Amino acid sequence: MKKPPGSHHRPRGVSRRRSDGRIMSWRYSPPGVRSSRLRASKTPGRVADRAPEKRGLRGDCHMNRIVKLALFVLSALVFVMIGVLFVLGLRLSALELRSFDPEAAIEAASRHDAEITRDAFGVPRVIGAAGPDAAFALAFAHAEDDFPTVQDALRQALGRDMLAADESEAVTAWLVQALGVRALVAERYDSDLSDEMRAVLEAYADGLNYYAALHPHERGRDLFPVTGEDVAVLSAFYSPMFYGLGRVLADLVAPDRPREAGRGQELQVFWLEETSDSELGSNAFAVAPHRSEDGATRLIINSHQPVEGPVAWYEAHMITRDGRLDFAGGTFPGSPVLHLGANPRLGHAATVNAPDLIDLYELVLSDDGRRYRLDGEWIELEIEPARMLVHLWGPFAWQVTRPVERSAHGPVIRNDQGAFALRHATHDDIRSVEQAWRSMQARDLSEYHAAMEMLAMGNTNRIAADRDGRIARYYGARLPLRLEEPGLDWSGVIPGDRSDLIWTQFAPLDALPHMIDPEAGYVLEANHTPFIVTGTDEDPDQADFPQSFGIETRMTNRALRAVELMASLETVSREALLAVKFDDAYHPESEMMALRRQLLAMDWDFDPALQEAARVIALWDGRTDRENRQAALAVKVFAPITTAPLLGIEPPPLTETFPAAVERLMTHFGTLEPEWGKVNRLVRGEASIAVSGGPDVLRAVYPAPQEDGTYRMAAGDGLMFLAEWLADGEFALWAVHQFGSSNRPDSPHFTDQMDMFAAHDWRRVPMGEDAVRAAAVEIYRPGAR
Known part of the structure; x- marks a missing residue:
């Protein structure tokens, strides 16, 4: 050929x-x-x-x-x-699924008029011409202090657009798609959010993109350019996690997955992480002038969060030259608003409550599994693919697709027990970020009440006070109006074949158990029932509210102590109020003290070591001050039992926790009675400081066991504020953070507030542009530092 x-x-x-x-x-x-x-x-x-x-x-x-x-x-x-x-x-995949143009980011930044000031503690106090300018500067300042965590938080909102680094990120990507969060924001971004709110969201995104453009070595993959919709998605995604959606999903998808007790203090945002799915507590107090010893109005803001991670508090201050904003408070990475804090006219604290905001419906499926029965008819399940792309190496990624099924109730999840549809209170609402924005600008309790009427937040108790001496305890919750029918238990699994059980309406704000301007002259909140606040007839009556609301009736130890201590004070001085806030004791009726009584009633004579340990427990006075020599053994014995329900696990028996605690203390400390401060530590980097407090005491310190036998504070008091409107009209705001304003180990503000925090001390917060400028040690425009 x-x-x-x-x-x-x-x-x-x-x-x-x-x-x-x-x-x-x-x-x-x-x-x-x-x-x-x-x-x-x-x-x-x-x-x-x-x-x-x-x-x-x-x-x-x-x-x-x-x-x-x-x-x-x-x-x-x-x-x-x-x-x-x-x-x-x-798959062959680009390392970034988005195309980032640094020059465009720099051009967008030039349209904002803002400055960043830093005080002696490095706290950013941003000044903008208007709200969007302040949000732009807030984003840039937060990126300066903690860019990695801000990026990690926002990546959770990407869904199918995320090039996941590992399995846990892939699970989050699936969850965003299963809940339809991005689709909901895309549908309602223009219609449900105000023009101002969208401008704030987009300006915040501009601030992050600007920082990324100027610091390419810190920029992560596939996130930039961040958009206003990304920021809105993150807010909408977080909202149901605060009222327990993570645990419900975990129980459905991975019911047998263990949860690690040592990490039980962390808020579960990644939903299948081995953590608790709710913060373990928050405190708040407000005292009106007629109950205050010196005629002042006071507000203590004390929300408990993890001390590190995507939902640890970050302190900031936003001021606008148009006069609409002068608010100092706390926020989370990736959020353009401050969720709690105060302006010179009004302050508000935030805690979570626990009504029934999630329903599970058991579906009846056809033989082929593609249809479900509703009102006697067979309805096709809506099915769409969810894509999870996990980075392997170089240009390679592994793509996993899973079908996402939906019924008229919501997303459908199948397991060995059947098919279950999920419906939660904020499934169709993206406005929680706007409610927070309006709350920051409220100038009195009436305006704050109007913001609360949005009911865009799933579960949030609010304690508010204003300069006119008005105080309030709001039970904020987006409570479904459910069918009241004998024999129907909304706390369990609901039949999925009846359309009349698919709720679409919510109770108005005024139908919930609030306390506004009570004659008692104070209100308090410690994640407990709203039906016991002052112990007087002014407290809301449980009989006035439908059982289907699922409003909690539980009393935490913090609530038992707070109610008792506040009721005992004829007038409330500043010192007395702070003593209540930093109280470190367990109430006789608390679960912890009940366990103590149970242990002492048991026979330990068969083991001399346990007999001696029981003697130590008998000496414990129920306090957790740093010098206490019995608290270490008591907390190590009882805390695994009291925190187990919060982890969704079976509490271990005393016969297991008692000898384990004895062995641990003897192994690491050589004694059953070390000072509590030697065991209970606030740790960051090389710094380790003794702290008072414990789980579910008002001086809240939720511990995580360490290999050396100590406890590291994992969650609790954290960022706190004390707002005071004095009788002479002066406004004073005080604050302290558990660590400092920066999350960068080489920063002088990485640990500069730890001693102050451990000593129960405060620093004064400057308010108003003039005072902020006078207190500043550094003033610069974003990017010009």
């Missing part, structure tokens, strides 16, 4: 020298003519016949053909394997 020229012939005169010095040459034979013989000379320049070498060459060629065949087969196998991997989900 005719072959193209040069396919296997070399032209005349082409030669090469062998390694033994001989010259190998080829003579060209035209196509169709027998090729020339290979001739080699024994000496350079002489060509002679070498038949034996020709036979050797034929052997070499045969071997080469075998090698080539093997390589071909191997290559084919590799290609087949790659093809199989691609069918299974392997």
